[in-house]
Structures are given as C-alpha cells and as structure tokens.
Amino acid sequence: LNESVFASIDLGGTNIQCSLGHADGTILRTDSISTEAYRSPEDVLKRMSGLVLRLQEEVGVQATAAGIGVPGQVDFRTGNTKFCPNLPTNWRDVPASRLLEKELGYSVYLLNDVRMATLGELVFGHGQDYPTLVFFALGTGVGGGIVIDGILRLGPLGAAGEIGHLTIDPSGPICGCGNRGCLETLASGPAITAAGVRLLASGLAPRLNEITGGDVSGVSPRTMAQAAREGDTNVQDALLQSAQYLGIAAANMVTSIHPDAIVLGGGVAQIGDFLFETVRQTIHDRVGMFPPDNVVVVPSKLGQNAGTLGGIALAMKSGVLD
C-alpha cells in the first residue's frame, strides 16, 4: 500500500493543478494547465482527466484514487458540484466524480477547496498535534474548515466550516452570500485593501503613498503592513481593526467548540506577527466562560501545499467520513 499513488487536483478559476503522490505525502510530480473556465464543465473535466493521464504516463505509474478541490459547494457523498460562483458557468449539479471516474478508471472524491486544504492540515500538518482545530483561509475571500476530534466536519451539505460568513457586524457591508457584515466583508484581502485605498486617496497614509508611488493599484495587505511598520498610524489602525474582527470570529469558534488550535492560512495570514498577536489577545479578552490559555493560534504548517496534500488525504479518504 505504501507504493500506492494518489492524484491530487485543484480546480481553480485560472489553472488546474495536478500532483501525484504517495500516502506519506511525498509528491512525485506536479503540473498545471489553464482551466479555460469559459468552456462547459464537461470540457473542463475532459482537460482535467487528460492532465492526470499525461502525468501518470510521464511518471510511469497508475494512480489508485483521486481527490479534487473545487472552488465552491460540492456534495461529497454524490460527487456532484452544487454551485461554483467563481466559475463563469457556475457548475450547477455537474456529476463531476462520475464523469472523471469514467475517464480515469478509479474512484474520484470531490471537496470544497478550502475544506480540502483543512484536510491536508489535519492529516499532514497541525492535525497531528491538535486533533480539534479551526482553519481560517485568509485571501480574496475568507474560507475555512472545522476539524473535531480528528474528523473534518462537513455537515449534510458539505458546507460546514464556512466561517468567513459568520456575522461579525450586524449592520456591516453587504456580502456575496446575501448577508451583511460577514467576516469576509471585514477581513478579506479586498476588504483590507479597500480600507488602504480610502486612506491613500484621503491623504491619510503618507508612507503608503511613498511605497505605492500614489498608485492605488499598488495597495495590498502586504504594502499596507509595510507602511504600518514604517509609521503610518492610520494604516496600522485599519489593519488592527480587521485583525480584531478576525479575532472575534476566532473567539466565537473557541467558545463554540474549544479547539486545540486556531490555524491561520492564506496570503493575508503572512502580513505579520501582529495579526497572530491580535487574534490571541482578542480570544483572551472575549472568551470568558473558560480559560482559553491552551488554545494556540498558529500559521498553517503546510502553507501553499495544504491543498495539494489535502487532495492526497482525500483520495485516501483519510480524516473524512461518508
């Protein structure tokens, strides 16, 4: 069984990436092609299976099963996609597993991409030390996943763990999900960037103005973090505000399930230690029913590889229940 090979696939809006790897997480080979997402789901899936078959041929192996991360809602049990708002054709009720199994000749399992990254963290990362954890993926959106006692919580629709859509401010900005004041509207990359653009355009961020040359397209969580470190107090306040909102969401999760760890991943998590410090402090300030001292707040152990390794774990059906 140690020699078995598994395929891990990430379906993104821009690229399809495929890796072949072993059960211990060793990756044999990775390659990607453009998604050409304007095509029909059937055509995209055909290109996907073509990529997997080519990789198998190049490495000279036959995979045993595949795990696929999808940018949207999927039904893990049927292997159908439900709704992918970031793909132009939306992929409503596409029997993706069945279509791919026909081409590949082995079992194919589907999961939301952030839940798949959480699975990677569970099986190959922090899950080894922290069997109950909450994963926040901080990027263009805020995704998440919840692991309870070593099992990824999917819920009946596979949508459990959408913690980017916890209500943080009841009268806050409108969210893509239809609700107001979701964490995603307050602490995602675009939300943080919007605050920076406003400060820049209002003449309230002199250092950010120098760093970006006054060009709003240069504003990002990363350049804002640099400006904050170098003395822009208004930018500091904006970043602190978003970090505190994230801290409130984390504190609510700590009160709800008392996890061993809060894991912060995604590009926005890399903006600095102050983010982790603020989340720790907010948990400390807002969890009053029990001492949260043993709940650690840590960066993802796998970083960019969480999704790839999650696909291997998914193909092995490790950490998920039917």
Ligand SMILES: [Zn+2]
């Ligand atoms: Zn929302």
